[in-house]
Amino acid sequence: MQDRSTPRNIRRTWKVDVYGTWGDGPSATVYLGSHTVTLCADGSGAKTAEIDGEAQGALNRVVGYLADRDNIVTLLSEERLPASQPLPAPVIGKARACALHKIMGLAGLPHAQHYALSAAALGEPWPLSTLADLTEGEAQTVWGHLCRLYPKAREVAAQLQRRRPAQAAA
Known part of the structure; x- marks a missing residue:
């Protein structure tokens, strides 16, 4: 049985191909671009998010990209960080x-x-x-x-x- 009392130190990066609809019909889908999104969580529960290397103040935009059913999401990497290793500081x-x-x-x-x-x-x-x-x-x-x-x-x-x-x- 796994101990789930504390969050894990983990960093996941995805490639997200963003699609939207064209006009009123659901059949016209348009490719809008691609983004690399990263979510990190440390053992204390602190979370950070990045889109194309840019730190995000809130998680909403990253989670929106990942949750949108029209987008194609591909997991690029998953890195489990040692418990003592702090999250990398976000860069400008x-x-x-x-x-x-x-x-x-x-x-x-x-x-x-x-x-x-x-x-x-x-x-x-x-x-x-x-x-x-x-x-x-x-x-x-x-x-x-x-x-x-x-x-x-x-x-x-x-x-x-x-x-x-x-x-x-x-």
Whole structure:
């Protein structure tokens, strides 16, 4: 008999081919794209979710992809983590890293120095290889350091934020 009194440390990753309907008829199904979704749970019951490497604040979207009967779901991997091993910290991902690069560039930091500035903010001796692997806490540290050295960064970020809704409406 298995002990089910505490949750297991587990990480599962699926490929989800997303389909939707076209028009009013149920027979017209359209392929909308593919996503890689990951769910993790640790021994304390904490759960994390990712879609295409982007951490999700809530589980609803991931569970929706997995539960939608029109989608094709394929289990890619299942990893049972040792009880003492904590869940990997979610990272900011490519989209937020791209936005951070854009802000750094528009604030006046040359592209070649983006990784070195980020490493300096974190106290790392060598430039980082990517910003996409920063955790939320590390990203906030980098952001604070950037704003101290380049005060224009906050203004640039605000301008980009205002532009984004206008582009989405177009």
